[in-house]
Amino acid sequence: MTLEHISKHKKLALSLLFDALGYLSFIFPPFDFIWAPASAWLMTKLYKGKKGKIAAVISFVEEALPFMDVIPTFTLMWIYTYVFSKEKATIIEA
Numbered sequence: 610m611t612l613e614h615i616s617k618h619k620k621l622a623l624s625l626l627f628d629a630l631g632y633l634s635f636i637f638p639p640f641d642f643i644w645a646p647a648s649a650w651l652m653t654k655l656y657k658g659k660k661g662k663i664a665a666v667i668s669f670v671e672e673a674l675p676f677m678d679v680i681p682t683f684t685l686m687w688i689y690t691y692v693f694s695k696e697k698a699t700i701i702e703a
Contacts, residue, residue: 617691620655624683627651631678638675645672648682656686 615623627648634641649669653661668682 617687621684621687621691623655624681624687627683628681631672631682634672634678641672641678645669648672652683652686655683656690660686660690 631644631648634644646669649665649672652665652668655661656664664682664686671677671680671682
């Protein structure tokens with residue numbers, strides 16, 4: 610099963626976890642060198658299509674820039690996808 614086919618509740622849990630991982634760079638700043646590209650890749654796996662690619666770029670920039678890690682990019686993307694988006698998201702409940 611790929612990440613884009615998990616339930617919306619599991620995606621929310623993963624989003625919260627990934628945002629929390631981004632906060633590690635406040636304790637260990639070099640973590641951003643690993644986490645910035647990893648977060649962009651994970652974003653494209655969680656959210657497919659154009660909006661996933663745009664969110665990946667935003668996630669990469671946000672994680673790469675100093676002191677921008679406080680923005681919960683994954684959680685905001687989840688809220689956009691499941692609360693504000695007018696498109697129907699394809700969800701397979703597990």
